[in-house]
Amino acid sequence: MEEVRVLVVFGTRPEAIKMAPLVKVLERTPGLRPVVCVTAQHREMLDQVLEVFGIKPDYDLDLMKPGQSLAELSVSVLTGLEKVIRSSGCQLVLVHGDTTTAFMGALAAYYSQIPIGHVEAGLRTYDKYAPYPEEMNREFIGRVADLHFAPTVQSGLQLAAENRIANVHVTGNTVIDSLQWTIQEKFNHPLLAKLDKSRKWIFMTMHRRENWGNPMKEVFEAVARIAAEREDVEFIYPVHPNPEIVKLAGEILGGKARIHLTEPLDVVATHNFMARCHFVLTDSGGIQEEAPSLGKPVLVLREKTERPEGVEAGTLRCIGTRTERVYREMAILLDDKEAYRMMSEASNPFGDGYASEHIVQIILEFFDL
Structure with a gap:
């Protein structure tokens, strides 16, 4: 043939x-x-x-x-x-x-x-x-x-x-395959100069259509509250270019201390910031697979996920978008060392x-x- x-x-x-x-x-x-x-x-x-x-x-x-x-x-x-x-x-x-x-x-x-x-x-x-x-x-x-x-x-x-x-x-x-191409031991990026390495970095993405509007607003309010209350935490949020998301993120998170709103990051920067963060806050699909492969707990900003293997393994937790719950779940991973250890050391089910x-x-x- x-x-x-x-x-x-x-x-x-x-x-x-x-x-x-x-x-x-x-x-x-x-x-x-x-x-x-x-x-x-x-x-x-x-x-x-x-x-x-x-x-x-x-x-x-x-x-x-x-x-x-x-x-x-x-x-x-x-x-x-x-x-x-x-x-x-x-x-x-x-x-x-x-x-x-x-x-x-x-x-x-x-x-x-x-x-x-x-x-x-x-x-x-x-x-x-x-x-x-x-x-x-x-x-x-x-x-x-x-x-x-x-x-x-x-x-x-x-x-x-x-x-x-x-x-x-x-x-x-195949997303696990891609990490072989992107993770760098000597990673460098302009944003690194703005971050304090002694703080816990939270890498965040949020863009899904079903979360536009009030769900996104509630999550942003939880993020703003954590950042205001905790000087040992910094957020890295590459904002999706959709105008509605840019506007809402700017209104609630823009100008806040220890919240870094950036342009969308390329795949190398995304993977390397995730590899160096404390945990991930996201409504993305792919990140639910990538972050566990890097040993990072994932708080999923959705009520349900099509990746239940991660939930069962303990690497993912679906937390929805309500302000109080998002705030509480982030606080647990920041304060409870055993809860953090169990998620970060859970077996990766994705290949x-x-x-x-x-x-x-x-x-x-x-x-x-």
């Missing part, structure tokens, strides 16, 4: 972080040729990751537009990827996770009757609005995928429970750092290479 062309589709920064190690393994595997297509659902944050990993896309749809709706974005991605699939001559399309790019990439491949591989398959909350729209995106992809690359045993079992028994493979999570190699081996077997 001739060289198999594998179209790797992604568009957001989290997707790029998790697909980049897989692209690098595909590049060095005889018999497989990766063809990279980015939709640029995130533009600047995506480009930062591509630069770190030295990846130059074969196709760049550059679809990011200010204020576009999910429907507008979906149509653009679907029509753009239909043309890419046709012109690339690909024999397999790989999508990641649960973004609009992933959903439309899988749908475009299905319409073209091209096999689909779903990286990070099987994550579920079974609540179609939590997270929104990600939960339904990944369920839809699960209906059409031909290869399901589940990051954990539990996600694989969830697929089996949905009768996706054929071609479900537990591979680990061994070789997920990309496992996935590529499965692809070779799928094509009898």
Whole structure:
């Protein structure tokens, strides 16, 4: 069989972080040729990751537009990827996770009757609005995928429970692979000059659509209260560029002592600040996997997570967004050494750092290479 062309589709920064190690393994595997297509659902944050990993896309749809709706974005991605699939001559399309790019990439491949591989398959909350729209995106992809690359045993079992028994493979999570590229012993960044190394650093992210408005306001108020009461704590918060988030963060957290609002950080800075922080406060999905791999407790700003393995292992705790609870849970990790030890030393359930190699081996077997 001739060289198999594998179209790797992604568009957001989290997707790029998790697909980049897989692209690098595909590049060095005889018999497989990766063809990279980015939709640029995130533009600047995506480009930062591509630069770190030295990846130059074969196709760049550059679809990011200010204020576009999910429907507008979906149509653009679907029509753009239909043309890419046709012109690339690909024999397999790989999508990641649960973004609009992933959903439309899988749908475009299905319409073209091209096999689909779903990286990070099987994550579920079974609540179609939590997270929104990600939960339904990944369920839809699960209906059409031909290869399901589940990051954990539990996600694989969830697929089996949905009768996706054929071609479900537990591979680990590729985000663990990416840490091999990004963690630096001699890390340097301008923000380090503003931070006091004797204090406990709390690394924070918050951006999810379902948390816009009052949930975000309540979390910010808890953060402001902790910072005001405790001189031994500093917050590092790379603010998502969405104007609503920038405005609210500025109003509640801007100008406060020991709260550092920054532009979005590249993947190297993000991973290295997490590696040096005391704990992480986030509503992100990927960070729930990255931080435990670095031995950091994660307080998840959501009522439920599609990564229950982390909760069961003890590395994650879902705390919602109400001010009093967020404040109380942060205080516990700051004051209770045993509670902190139990979370920071809990076993990481998300893989061994070789997920990309496992996935590529499965692809070779799928094509009898």
